[in-house]
Amino acid sequence: MPELPEVETTRRGVAPWCLGEVVEALVVREPRLRWPVPPRLGQQLVGQRIEAIDRRGKYLLFRTAAGSLLVHLGMSGSLRVVDAGQLPGRHDHIDIRLQSGACLRYHDPRRFGCFLWLEPGELHPLLSQLGPEPLAAEFDGDHLFRLSRGRTSAVKSFIMDAKVVVGVGNIYANEVLFLSGIHPRRAAGRVSQARYQILGNNIKQVLTSAVEQGGTTLRDFVGGDGKPGYFAQRLYVYGRGGEDCKACGSRLREIRLGQRTTVFCVTCQR
DNA sequence: CGCTGACCCTGACGGC
DNA sequence: TGCCGTCAGGGTCAGC
Numbered sequence A: 001m002p003e004l005p006e007v008e009t010t011r012r013g014v015a016p017w018c019l020g021e022v023v024e025a026l027v028v029r030e031p032r033l034r035w036p037v038p039p040r041l042g043q044q045l046v047g048q049r050i051e052a053i054d055r056r057g058k059y060l061l062f063r064t065a066a067g068s069l070l071v072h073l074g075m076s077g078s079l080r081v082v083d084a085g086q087l088p089g090r091h092d093h094i095d096i097r098l099q100s101g102a103c104l105r106y107h108d109p110r111r112f113g114c115f116l117w118l119e120p121g122e123l124h125p126l127l128s129q130l131g132p133e134p135l136a137a138e139f140d141g142d143h144l145f146r147l148s149r150g151r152t153s154a155v156k157s158f159i160m161d162a163k164v165v166v167g168v169g170n171i172y173a174n175e176v177l178f179l180s181g182i183h184p185r186r187a188a189g190r191v192s193q194a195r196y197q198i199l200g201n202n203i204k205q206v207l208t209s210a211v212e213q214g215g216t217t218l219r220d221f222v223g224g225d226g227k228p229g230y231f232a233q234r235l236y237v238y239g240r241g242g243e244d245c246k247a248c249g250s251r252l253r254e255i256r257l258g259q260r261t262t263v264f265c266v267t268c269q270r
Numbered sequence B: 001c002g003c004t005g006a007c008c009c010t011g012a013c014g015g016c
Numbered sequence C: 001t002g003c004c005g006t007c008a009g010g011g012t013c014a015g016c
Helices: A004-018 A041-045 A141-148 A155-159 A170-180 A193-213
Strands: A023-028 A052-056 A059-064 A067-072 A078-083 A092-098 A102-107 A114-118 A253-257 A260-264
Touching: A004 A052, A004 A059, A004 A078, A004 A102, A004 A193, A023 A041, A041 A067, A041 A114, A141 A155, A141 A193, A155 A170, A170 A193, A170 A260
Parallel strands: none
Antiparallel strands: A023 A092, A052 A059, A059 A067, A067 A114, A078 A102, A092 A102, A253 A260
């Protein structure tokens, strides 16, 4: 599912159809998402003008004068612009119909995503604990180094912790650790400051590049405009367990770490 | 406080 | 062909 670049790609894809538009109707066919879709969401959203679409980590925020719609795509969610006349398919759970005739359609087979409402100025608990944006200036290797002191959990789990930094999901965690030469199971507290500088820089570089490429296409991901991303061709380790390391030729090893598949090179990563 | 594992849900895929 | 186990890009939560 979407990691940060996919969410950003979705944001950019849908924005041209949404900004300045008034919501005509909210159609909820299936309210059972990660949390139930609030019954009052329609009343809150309909009639409002979408003034901005922001992203915080992997959350999207549709801003209106009355409050904000908070959307998370979960593992399998997508948001696409379709013509209002297009019939919904299986797992097309929610439509946001705009007065222009366009329709934002939320599709999510696994239903791990969410649609929630935020009052103006409300700091939702889901957002209040989040760490810095990886592409912001306040995130860097020093931030990782400081937070990691004394931590015994694996550095891979550490960088995937949204309280540490948002937006680093399983694909990019694997990639970034490979590029940094760091063993994913190494204790976070036992990675040097110098290596965290490298890791921090690689997180910024890889996510920036992935956003520019339009995200990573795996299985069914498509951006808001329906076009697939092209980052998948550039993956070094994710999905390549048992294959040869592109740097040294060793066979890539695959392990489970915090219930997530982890792929790394025993030669390149220490 | 930090860490681990269960859990939420559907679908795809491989082995038998 | 079907059945079964496993796995999938997310995150929360309880328990230690």
